Amino acid sequence: MARMCSVCGKKADTMIQTGNVVGGSVICWKCYEKIKDFSLKRTFSSIEELEENEKKVMEELNENHFPEDVIHDYQMHYAYLKNPQAIQDFEPIMITTTPEFSGYRIKEYKGIVSGEVVLGTGMFSGFEAGIADTLGAEASGYGMKVDAAQNEAARRAMKETERKGGNAIVGAKLDLEAFTRDLICVMVSGTAVVIEKEEG
Numbered sequence: 325m326a327r328m329c330s331v332c333g334k335k336a337d338t339m340i341q342t343g344n345v346v347g348g349s350v351i352c353w354k355c356y357e358k359i360k361d362f363s364l365k366r367t368f369s370s371i372e373e374l375e376e377n378e379k380k381v382m383e384e385l386n387e388n389h390f391p392e393d394v395i396h397d398y399q400m401h402y403a404y405l406k407n408p409q410a411i412q413d414f415e416p417i418m419i420t421t422t423p424e425f426s427g428y429r430i431k432e433y434k435g436i437v438s439g440e441v442v443l444g445t446g447m448f449s450g451f452e453a454g455i456a457d458t459l460g461a462e463a464s465g466y467g468m469k470v471d472a473a474q475n476e477a478a479r480r481a482m483k484e485t486e487r488k489g490g491n492a493i494v495g496a497k498l499d500l501e502a503f504t505r506d507l508i509c510v511m512v513s514g515t516a517v518v519i520e521k522e523e524g
Contacts, residue, residue, distance in 0.1 A: 330391045331355040351394070359384045371406070378402040396483055417482035418492040419514065425492065428519040434490040438513035439480025441473040442503070473510040474498060481512045490516035 329336040329352035336352040359381055368374040381402075385395050418425060478496075485493055496514035503509060 329355055331389060355388065358388050374405055393480065393483060396487065417485050419478065419482065419496050420494055421496050423494050425519055427522055429522050430517045430519055432518040434488040434516035434518065436513065437481045437484040437493060437516045438511055439477040440509055440511045441477045443469055443473045443508045443510055470510065474512065477510050477512040481514065485516040488516050490518055492517050492519045
C-alpha cells in the first residue's frame, strides 16, 4: 500500500522512488527537493554560515507547509550542530499512566497532548484474522504493527510535550479506534507537565 506525502497529500512511494521519512512523516521526493540542497549540508566554516543555512531551511519548511514533526526534527538537528553537548545532556520526556511520578513533584500543567497513527491492518484484517483466532494462533505480524504504531504515537505525544515546554506526560492512555475494517487509529494521550525531583 502506497504511503501518502505529509506535505502535499499525494503518493510518496512510486515504482521508481521511495518516500523520505523525516521526523515520523513521509515526504515525497517532489516536496523534499524544495529543501534538499540546504538540508543536506552538514559542515560549515563558521557559526554565521550555519545560522544562515538554518534560516533558509526553516523558511522553506514553513513556506511549503511541512509538518510540525519535520520542522521540530530540523530544529533539533541545528541545535545539535551548534552545541552537541547540550543535546547529549538533554533528558528525554518521561511518561506514565499514573497521575504522578514517584520521587518527583509537578510544578506546572501544560495541557492535554496526543499522538495519533493510522494503521492499515492489511492481510491480518477481516477473514484472515478470524481464521488465526479460531486456530488459536497469534497474529504476530499484526501485533508487531500495533506495537510500532503505539511507539510512534507515544513519540509524537512526547514531541508535542516538548513544544509546550513540558518534560513529562502523566495519565497516559492508549486508545485504538477502528475507522474501517482495514484502518485503525492508534492514539496515545495524556497531560503534559513540568516535573522536578523532590528534595531528599
